[in-house]
Amino acid sequence: MPAPQDSKLPSSFDDNQEFYETSRLTKLYRRITAEPLIPLGMALTVWALYRASRSIRAGTDRAYTNRMFRRRIYAQAFTVAAMVGGSYYYADEHRARKNREVKVAEAAAREKNRAWIRELEAREEERLELERERKKNKSS
Structure with missing residues (x-):
């Protein structure tokens, strides 16, 4: 019995559900749950930088601005340490x-x-x- 002319040819992606179902958000969630300290360090860095820039715009408290910049440096160091430590640990x-x-x-x-x-x-x-x-x- 001949096959219909419009039958679908086999593909290299047949039966590969991950190819069709994995989205960027799924990958991001998987990476965040695998190593949660890295996103935490990034969030702390962004927060400190944001607070420092707001303090600069206000122009009132230079000590607070410097404290926020130091916290940004600490947060970046924490992030780098989390990346290096995570790579060894995992x-x-x-x-x-x-x-x-x-x-x-x-x-x-x-x-x-x-x-x-x-x-x-x-x-x-x-x-x-x-x-x-x-x-x-x-x-x-």
Whole structure:
């Protein structure tokens, strides 16, 4: 039985739900929950910089402005320390996750390759069946 002409060809993205479902917000949420100290340090840096700029605009309390600039520097140092510490702390976990992802991707690629070969074999069988039917119709 021949396949319909409008049948969908197999794609390399078939059965890859993460490709279709992962949004930027999902990725951002995953990164924030994985290492929450980095966004905290960034928020503290932004807050201190905002307060310092407001104090500069007001122009009244220079000591407060300098205190906010120092807090900004401390917050930036905290953020950098969180990044470096997190990279050391989570290094083994990241490596293990990468290895799992590679193994899963290899297994998925093998299965996708098998499915593609099955599809090609089925199409070849359909083509041969059509040729046999045409020869049969010509001979009768």
